[in-house]
Amino acid sequence: MSDKLPQESQNEEVDLGQLFNAIGKLFEKLFSFIGQLIKGIFSAIIFSLKPIVNNFKMILIILMASALIGFVVERLRAPIYVSDMLVRPYYDSKYQLANNVDYFNALIGSENYKELSNIFEIDSSTTAKELIGFEIEIGPETQNDLLKEYDDYLKSLDSTLAVEVTYEDFIENRDILAGSIFSIKAKATNNDIFPSLEQGFIKTFENEYSTKLKARSDSIRQVQKLNYLVELERIENLQKTYLDIKTNESNKGEVRLGVDGLIPLIQEKTETKEFELFQEELRIRNALRLLEEEALEESEYYDILSSFEEVGTVELDIMERFSLVFPLVCLLIMIIVYIALRIFKFIKEYE
Template sequence: MSEKSPQESQNEEVDLGVLFKAIGESFEKLFRFISNIFKGTFSLIILALKPIVNNFKLVAIILMVSALVGFFIEKVKEPVYVADMLVRPYYDSKYQLSNNVNYFNALIGSKNYAELSVIFEIDSSTTAKELLGFDIEIGPETQNDLIKEYDDYIKSLDSTLAVDVTYEDFISNRDILAGRIFSIKAKSTSNNVFPSLEKGFIKTLENEYSIKLKKRTDSIRKVKRKSYLDELERVENLQKTYLDIKKTESEKDLVKVAGGVLPLIQEKTETKEFELFKEELKIRGALRLIEEEMVDEGQYYDILSSFEEVGAKEKDFFEEYSIIFPALALIILILGYSFIKVFKFIKEYE
């Protein structure tokens, strides 16, 4: 057996010592770097707070004055009231609904109160001038609704394309018109104008295209329903015929037994009652689906929730001036102090 020489062992110990020393120095540099980051951050915070502490009375007065100014503006500013309406449009009237919301906002922006009064059947001199705008967004949806919508979308695609579309991609790429229920938010300076706005949106949902589409859809459904009824009548006639055949064969068997004749082999007519029964169930199921569609989509829209009788006061953080103004004043003071310091440093730099 060969043993390592003392020289080789000493070299290995030296190599390990160098390695551990290098590792220790690396950790020391890392900890020093992290410590410098914390020290630098702390220094910046102190430098930012130092002018505030040194000029505490002036800063306090400015913040108090800005808060009082913001509070005064909040009290003087006319309040904004909002109300929501949930609708489920049929026959692609959602496209007209989206366009008309933009049109209504354009009328409000151009102060065309006469046209607004005609659309919503309201007073142009007072009520129409109180309108501030409309917003439309997808209404409340459950997870089951989204999954069903995704499944319908996948079925409409080619199989090679459907593989690449995930549920997350479908949800992230949906636009507002992909929804089935829509929330319409109205804004006004009056809190009792909202119930009178419903008529204008009803006119929107019953537009020329949706009326034409409903007539065509109803005609197609009537043709399908008649076709299914004719098919159902044919199946019922065949069932009745097979039943008569079975009844006739049973009567023949009874006559032969009563006459004392017992045939060894009795040929039976082949019938398909079970297949006809399954066909009948299939046709009745299709008829039921058509009738459900005719009932569910018998109107151009469904109003799930009307505008509230009294609107709620809108709460917007950016209109909380008693908070926004002091915060802006403090930021301006800090930026101003920093600018002065930088300007002074550049001026005195050699």
């Protein structure tokens, strides 16, 4: 019995020793792997920088020459001016607006300056040739506008589908024509051409479909107004009748004997509903007021919130900064050529 206990203790110590040795070897392998990884990354960085250092002078000369060429091209190239106009279309004329922007760009691309001059009422020989293109974007919107639009969108869906559509999904998948305010950006090589372009876009909003839609809305509003006026006239007649009844009762007053012909004498009054009629009259007059306000708000096919500026501003596009773009392109080409040569040399020498 006493001989077995020391033997079991020795076995446990051996097992613990082997465990600690295994853990130590595991950590050694881990640290060795991390060291090899860091060494590999460092070698890759040095290997990448080595050709740049070896050919530093040539690379610097090429980059400086390309930057100088880009700077000269920037100076010789005519500047591009931009100007924005904010509009709020009504009667679904936004669809025609988006279609016409594409049409105008197609006319510019095909150099159909005669048609452009007819649309914008500008000179075709000079002014129309200075147009570069148009862009349309959703105008500035507040968080409240987006939330209201999201709420209206959910109301248009089935209840089972509305649960699955989150606000983030709605904003991410929102189409450009979902907005109510649009920003129209015009580009040209002339900085004072923009005010004359406004007339061409005004023609866009009053098209065949929007005219038909406006006429339909005006007719519906007129029918609603006539119905409200007829109902208001009926209420006024009832109010007059009730007033006559009250006047007659106050002047002569009908009386009858009390129960079983005994006194006192009781005056019988006709029940009227003046208060209910007054409430109904307020409701109808409020509805008429809302109709008038709606007719005033939608009396036009569009609202110009901000016109084109009198003088356009120079467009500052990073892709137009040739003094930066040319050196980057040259550096990329040199890297691709170097990698291609190294691969070619490796394949050629491979056994």
